[in-house]
Amino acid sequence: MPNQLINQAQEVAKEDLDKYKALLNDAAKSRSYLYPIKGIFYFLSHRELWKPLASKLVPYIGLYASVVGPMFLFTYLPQLAIMVFVNGPLAVFTTLLLVLNESAAIVSIISRSFLLQDALLDTFDGTLIAQNQSEIVANGREVKSGGDSIQRLGKALKQPFSRFSVKELVRYFMYLPLNFIPVVGTVAFIVIRGRARGDSVHDRYFQLKGWSDSRKSEWLAKHKGAYTGFGTVATLLEMIPVASIVFSFTNTVGAALWAADIEAKDTEMTKATAPELQEAANKVE
Template identity: 50%
Template sequence: MSEKVKDAVAAEAKTTRILVQEIVMSGAYLYPFKGIFFFATHKDLWRPFIARAGRTITLGVGVTSAMFFFTYVPQMAIMAFTNGPLAAISAAILVLSESSAITNVLSRSFLVEDALIDTFDGTLVARDQEPLVAQGREIKSRSGGRDAMARLGKIFTRPLARMHPRALLRALIILPLNLIPVVGTALYVFVQGKRAGPGFHARYFQLKGWNSTQREEWVNNNRAAYTGLGMAAFLLEMVPFASMVFSFTNTVGAALWAADLEKATK
């Protein structure tokens, strides 16, 4: 029995090592950071974010306040056994990260869906991918010095469906992993990144006109890349009080990757 356990552990370690190597080789994890720079240097992409900022900040303050009121003391008590005198600080950081995650799930589901679609499409237009975007919405002419966002017209398709309540439930269920120092947080980021990665290209798949089988095949063939993208994006969105900004820059990064994929196929 001990030999079987050792073989299973060795096989799992090998699989994990190969996956990590594939994630690194893909380079997709760099796109969320490219998205930050592109977003910062293209002010026209700020408009959808600014339009939703007030409601999102209100939601974030409400969620964070509730999380501190109901969960800070219990989590600090648990972390006292693993973090000792640093439990108060560690618990505060953990609650802030949890609040960011919950705020991001709720805001994506109910507040910023349309804004993220506009940001994704606007980034593609800025990268000269008008024919692709035209599969899902009207594209206005360049006359009058219109910027990328101003050229976006009526939308035809809305692929970013509202998140199902089960998604929020899953996020809440695995939050306790963060109570395990280092390893637990790494596992939490991996699980969330693997789940969330393909979702950043939901709009891309829609614009390509792919059915569920084509999407699934593409994601399976690029699983490591999407996991890397999702992990990097999720890490940024865990930053307290900045998660909503990063959700927009992550969307920009995902669109930049889509633009590069389109150029690579031509």
């Protein structure tokens, strides 16, 4: 019986490993992981996109300080006691990084749901306008005729970004112990977070296209590797303490650049936004 259980466990582990290999292979082929990097350079070269970030810097720093202090006060020593068994003398430094990353994750979840929501929305829409996609932006907000890409943004008619999710916070801490497993555990933790992060990067784009939840879920399932690739790189950038707010905005720019490329190249995704026409074509055939 014990041997049978061991064999079953090995089989399950092999199946999961094969799934993640296939997922990472799809992510590499899609090259979607490059968009967070493109977002950084595009953001730096377009000063008008700095405006939403600049308006939130002071309150964000206040939020970050209010989270980091209590986290070090109440969680550093308990986690250090555990990390000593894993990392030995290096535990002092690895625990420091762990607490900083935990703090960054908490701040990111809270700030994206409340503090930064409108600013990130403006950044996404502004990037689309800068990429000559004002027509699609007009599906979700008023678009003015003059000024730079941010000045052209009028009143938002739809708000796609989700509010605070307790499940997201619980899921983060549920998988956090993976970091206690050297290398492999940390990689698994980042990929799991990246997959979840990727599922939300085009929420605004799907809304502007008028997609239903079922159609969005179908698309995400079909292109799981591409969104995991983007989400993993975005997660790595947003794990950097303090600078995470900047990367939240550059990742948003990267997601908008990706959406603009999808629109400009008239890919399968844009064709799928007219299901009635597709169904009609099938009937004719």
